Amino acid sequence: MVTLAxxxxxxxxxxxxxxxxxxxKRSISTGTCERVRRSIRELGxxxxxxxxxxxxxxxxxxxxMVPLRTDMYIPVMMExxxxxxxxxxxxxxxVLLLTGEEGPAAVRRVTGSGLADAxxxxxxxxxxERLPLLRASDSSAVLIGLPADTAGxxxxxxxxxxxxxxxxEHLARLGHRELAVIGEAPTMYERHAGFAERTLDGxxxxxxxxxxxxxxxxxxxxxxxxxxxxxxxxxxxxxxxGFVVQNESAVEPxxxxxxxxxxxxxxxxxxxxxxxxxxxxxxxxxxTSVSVPAKEMGRRAVERVVAKVGGDPSDDVxxxxxxxxxxxxxxxxxx
Amino acid sequence: MVTLAxxxxxxxxxxxxxxxxxxxKRSISTGTCERVRRSIRELGxxxxxxxxxxxxxxxxxxxxMVPLRTDMYIPVMMExxxxxxxxxxxxxxxVLLLTGEEGPAAVRRVTGSGLADAxxxxxxxxxxERLPLLRASDSSAVLIGLPADTAGxxxxxxxxxxxxxxxxEHLARLGHRELAVIGEAPTMYERHAGFAERTLDGxxxxxxxxxxxxxxxxxxxxxxxxxxxxxxxxxxxxxxxGFVVQNESAVEPxxxxxxxxxxxxxxxxxxxxxxxxxxxxxxxxxxTSVSVPAKEMGRRAVERVVAKVGGDPSDDVxxxxxxxxxxxxxxxxxx
DNA sequence: AGAGTGCGTCGAAGCGCTTCGACCGACCGC
DNA sequence: GCGGTCGGTCGAAGCGCTTCGACGCACTCT
Numbered sequence: 001m002v003t004l005a006x007x008x009x010x011x012x013x014x015x016x017x018x019x020x021x022x023x024x025k026r027s028i029s030t031g032t033c034e035r036v037r038r039s040i041r042e043l044g045x046x047x048x049x050x051x052x053x054x055x056x057x058x059x060x061x062x063x064x065m066v067p068l069r070t071d072m073y074i075p076v077m078m079e080x081x082x083x084x085x086x087x088x089x090x091x092x093x094x095v096l097l098l099t100g101e102e103g104p105a106a107v108r109r110v111t112g113s114g115l116a117d118a119x120x121x122x123x124x125x126x127x128x129e130r131l132p133l134l135r136a137s138d139s140s141a142v143l144i145g146l147p148a149d150t151a152g153x154x155x156x157x158x159x160x161x162x163x164x165x166x167x168x169e170h171l172a173r174l175g176h177r178e179l180a181v182i183g184e185a186p187t188m189y190e191r192h193a194g195f196a197e198r199t200l201d202g203x204x205x206x207x208x209x210x211x212x213x214x215x216x217x218x219x220x221x222x223x224x225x226x227x228x229x230x231x232x233x234x235x236x237x238x239x240x241x242g243f244v245v246q247n248e249s250a251v252e253p254x255x256x257x258x259x260x261x262x263x264x265x266x267x268x269x270x271x272x273x274x275x276x277x278x279x280x281x282x283x284x285x286x287x288t289s290v291s292v293p294a295k296e297m298g299r300r301a302v303e304r305v306v307a308k309v310g311g312d313p314s315d316d317v318x319x320x321x322x323x324x325x326x327x328x329x330x331x332x333x334x335x
Numbered sequence: 336m337v338t339l340a341x342x343x344x345x346x347x348x349x350x351x352x353x354x355x356x357x358x359x360k361r362s363i364s365t366g367t368c369e370r371v372r373r374s375i376r377e378l379g380x381x382x383x384x385x386x387x388x389x390x391x392x393x394x395x396x397x398x399x400m401v402p403l404r405t406d407m408y409i410p411v412m413m414e415x416x417x418x419x420x421x422x423x424x425x426x427x428x429x430v431l432l433l434t435g436e437e438g439p440a441a442v443r444r445v446t447g448s449g450l451a452d453a454x455x456x457x458x459x460x461x462x463x464e465r466l467p468l469l470r471a472s473d474s475s476a477v478l479i480g481l482p483a484d485t486a487g488x489x490x491x492x493x494x495x496x497x498x499x500x501x502x503x504e505h506l507a508r509l510g511h512r513e514l515a516v517i518g519e520a521p522t523m524y525e526r527h528a529g530f531a532e533r534t535l536d537g538x539x540x541x542x543x544x545x546x547x548x549x550x551x552x553x554x555x556x557x558x559x560x561x562x563x564x565x566x567x568x569x570x571x572x573x574x575x576x577g578f579v580v581q582n583e584s585a586v587e588p589x590x591x592x593x594x595x596x597x598x599x600x601x602x603x604x605x606x607x608x609x610x611x612x613x614x615x616x617x618x619x620x621x622x623t624s625v626s627v628p629a630k631e632m633g634r635r636a637v638e639r640v641v642a643k644v645g646g647d648p649s650d651d652v653x654x655x656x657x658x659x660x661x662x663x664x665x666x667x668x669x670x
Numbered sequence: 671a672g673a674g675t676g677c678g679t680c681g682a683a684g685c686g687c688t689t690c691g692a693c694c695g696a697c698c699g700c
Numbered sequence: 701g702c703g704g705t706c707g708g709t710c711g712a713a714g715c716g717c718t719t720c721g722a723c724g725c726a727c728t729c730t
Contacts, residue, residue, distance in 0.1 A: 001716095015717080023718080026677090029678060050387070050449060050687095051715070051716035055684080061431075066417070078410075082434055085432050086403065094431055095432045097430045097431070099421055102424065113382060114384055222617040259591070282558065282584070338687085339688095349709065351689075352710075361708075364708060385687090386715090387688080392688095
């Protein structure tokens, strides 16, 4: 392994000089700088991460805690994780992957050991048990998601409430008077995953506001579950013509089941979903949707967390405005 | 921050003794051991990761390089990543997440800086540009996937060739004489992603062996692409009654399109896929499938890599045997 | 001309941990 | 009862880096 000292000897300068060339924390003459850089290149020098962390008390690592549940829509998680990783790299950070499994213990371990300079937490529940720890420790953290109490925390998320409202508004404008929400799996609500409830709240408020009927039914993933849910909905409210799909993995089954029941989309019924664009575009009917801006969320989270590590102490909640894109799955309500 | 020295003082022993209690590398009397452990607990001590890495030349971190392309089926990647992370934790390792974006530079950076003790690479291409580096460096690495030349490398993968063969065998046994493969996206083959070609090779060899007709068509994700591909297949070979689906995201669209064309599954045509069980079970027809054992692959990769860090120098290729589960999407060929 | 001011560089002191050799009793066998 | 052995503990020497204070030099200002 090549060390700083070897580079210094090779370049004929002191070790500290090499360090300053690398960090730029003191001015170095262009001549010396050149010489040092050449030595670094020729020797193939890479600073030792541990030594650097020890001396500077910074690891240049951000910990990312992802859920390991399977009842969530995985691609969104993956997309966020990748966005976090690539954005972090552009800021000189690497990303340590943690699963939710360890829970609060992981938070303690990582902050306690100086393994990471900061944390980004995904899949935050309304009353998440990791939050007290984050508030107590002075380590930087950003949540992707929105807990019940955001005091002392920084959060980034899609404004799911507004997203739900936009869906209802869009359908209502098209003349639909009876709407149904194909919801998340029941476990999702039980866990108090904030986004599910917030979407629903937005949907309900807007429906009340606009005076349209609304039925909400939680729904597991899979064709069979969707078929059963849909049957119940049409039993209770035969006049339903507009659907808001909250559970991304229910999208394609829903379209299939509707087709099977002889309901044409968008002629007989309209469907609007809260889902990633990829899902909306890949569906058998190109879906009108509010997209979940996974990349943007990952990027924002990293930028916030980097700012915090850099000394910005502010806590804030960044709610991304939803964007509804009209595609082929929504149309005027049948007469 | 609590340090080793403080723990030592609190427990009334030397710092080295605390270290030995923690590592177990020398025997310590039970009395001392107890006292030290209590001090650790009371003070809330966590060893500083950087200092530990510096002194021991081990970071207890495994780097995991995931692809950041979008033409692959993401859930499998995520599942592997999560399995790697949780398995790594049981061995005392954390996982550093790298995206393929940086390519070989990331390999150099990580091995050069001692950031990680070992690497696990996913999405390995047949002639991957990172391989020479891995062979050259003496750092431990395990590939998930199979490059063209495995000399000097450790690999873990599903035996996709055998998987393809199993699919064909299953269909042929049921009497199907004309089969079609709904393949991966064309870019996948262009990139020489090994698994796509290996599956195909297995399929072709078995079809030849058993004397059944075979047509292979690459296929993008999405309903429209699948519909077009299927149309071409039935044009060329109207007698086709068996489908092997290689591209997981084509599963549901395929079923929908077949339904749309009035072909019942499994009465008229049979469908067998190489996909995760989750997909097979969630589909509108429960699919006969060869499962992609993502968890198992992640677990094996970690175990290999941990063995290598522990000094086991052997290189080997672990090919997991495919398992075909018969479900509701395959049946006897129509008469 | 002498004091003051930067700039560029150096040396040394750690950062918190692991690990090696040494030391000290206690206990063994003969 | 004495050398030998061994379990248990300690002290010190780093690991490779950052960072602080100091130093020397070439300037500028008065």
